[in-house]
Amino acid sequence: MIYFDQAASSFPKPTTVALAMTEAVNEYAANPGRSGHHLAQRANKVIEETRKKLQKMFRNESTNRIIFSLNATTALNQAIEGISWESGDHVIATSFEHNSVRRPLERLKLEKEIEVDYVRPGENESEWTSIISRKLTEKTKLVMVTHGSNVTGEIIPIDLIGKLLKKHKAMYCVDASQTAGVLPINMTEMNIDLLAFPGHKGLMGPQGVGVLLVKNHVTLRPISVGGTGSYSEDRKQPKVWPEGWESGTLNTPGIAGLLKGMEEVEKKGLSKIFEHEKMLAFRTINGLTKVEGVRIIGPKGEEDRLGVVAFFIEGIDGQEIAMILDQHYDIAVRAGLHCAPMTHDLYETTDKGVIRVSFGLYNTESEVDKFLVAINEIRDGLLE
Template sequence: MIYFDNAATTFPKPNIVYEKHIEAMKDYGANPGRAGHKMALKANRGIYETRNLIGKLFNIKNPMDIVFTFNCTESLNLGIKGLLKPGDHVITTSMEHNSVLRPIKHLEERGVENTIVLTNSKGEIDPKKIEKSIRENTKLIVTTHVSNLTGTIMPIEEIGQIAKKHNIPYMVDAAQSAGVYDIDVEKMNISLLAFPGHKGLLGPQATGGLYIKEGLQIEAIFQGGTGSASESLTQPEMLPDKYESGTHNGPGIVGLGAGIEYILEKGMKNIREHEEVLTAHFLKGIETIEGIKVYGPLDIKKQGAVVSLNLKDIDSSEIAYILDEEYDIATRSGLHCAPLAHKTIGTLEQGVVRFSFGIFNTKEEVDKAINALKEIAREV
């Protein structure tokens, strides 16, 4: 099978991720941060080390400002809903995933205003439009870093500058970028960074995190046992405990640490270049196919390793089905949980077939996809 659904979750993971994950389950699968016995302490150390690695990756000075969650959706909900109060205003873009838009729409019913800034049909945002949308009560700007639909890379450093100038917290959804594109929370003025563990960071599923800039007041979503201040019936205020109630995904977080170490050893730049080469090769290979429509910037310096396309007016799910059944190529069709993004590029009816490449994909696999699309285009 050729796996081109890396934007949903990267597959496979580096072997070391499986190994460390299962080792943590089998050798020290205790509940971390609770008891003081050797195995629980070892589990706790595993979590601590991953927290440090994440800090290193994103230039987060105090790793205790990183909260572990179970997926990026939780991270986004925590940041957005934990920060915004009725009467506040939030700015976002039309290229966002439902994990950003649905919480914002949910808050709209509870008195939080929003502005959804439209991008052009390639998914590109004009930062000036964001600046123009700022109101007196704007309390948050949230944008994706890399679109999950078109791969469009957002100018997060520029947007961060605008946020800084107006003293507004800036939240970045790094679902498609963490582990592949440079993210520096200091340099980019990011106050909230939401990331999944199981995509570009190459960790297991059920891992993710949220960086919360010191001093930012975020209400916790959960209350519960934290293994700290246990005499108290109220949630401790200290980070990360305030936001980490209940049993951690100890082995998963250890696996995530192995994924990040793998990235640091390989070099993020090398990984990115590999994905750029594949993306460019694919874009080049499909451009002459009759009846093909390709969306997004069509420029590897402006987009991540995601290419969305359609063949003629055929329903995207039909093409994805043929790719899967006849060529054993896994893609994702439909709407990708990003309805406004589809509206923006004009594909709300047809959906698109999304190809998303990862570190373990090869040029040969991309060639097979190109040939498959050529054959299908001739037949449909």
């Protein structure tokens, strides 16, 4: 199988990930933070080691302000819905936002009567700051930015936006679902208040673990309350980080796997990972531009971009192409709207969707070449 669906979930994983998860299940499958015996302590030690690794990689202020969740969606919901909202509050978000951002914001529009502006990209990255600057008001409570588009691979300059927001009271939340483990992110230098991402994409961990990093000054209401393993006599949710924001049993095997995935990312190096994935994207774009009827969505030049390429072929249904690639060529891609309808509105592809190919650490140039041969054959077979 040639796996080109890395933007959905990275595969294959480093062998150390599965080994760590197996070890957790077989040797210390106790409940971390709930008991004093040595198995629970061992489970808790792995979780705290992972928090320290996350703090080091993303430069959050405190390990206690690193919250584990089920996935990026639950992390983003905690970030967005945990803010104290009042009628008339204002949010600025981008047209690249995933539904895990858009839908919580749209619900808040109905329930809390907040206002949301979705801003579109300009001609170059410096225009992002001027676009957002024009939308900022005294009522702006949150600026929500996805670091990289899961549809087109476009990268938003979160550092420039963070610099702009140093002069404003609005909180700054970044969705790094496509960039954690691919691009360097420094919460302190970039002035990021809230940072959310999954463990199962660029960080090479397993599914079932999401992360929310929170600056010390940020106040969040826990959206899930219950058992925390401490302060059990209190009727109210304890205001102790991170326990008060991690009700229920954590996914210890998944977190153990994430730790090993992050170690692999550190070993390879972010710059090498990024350049490798970008090279595969450009190789794909160069090949697709030679196929009659292909239309590439998003950036096509030599600017920095993620290893994500979206396209369609005039006159052919994208879902049919994806099915043929899977069944006849053993190539996995994703067709459709990718849970990002505003991006498709922006590029006028909502009616037909696109085919997305996305690359990871272990993909190769020869795999790209086989994919391009397959696309040419499919196009010729269906249209000629």
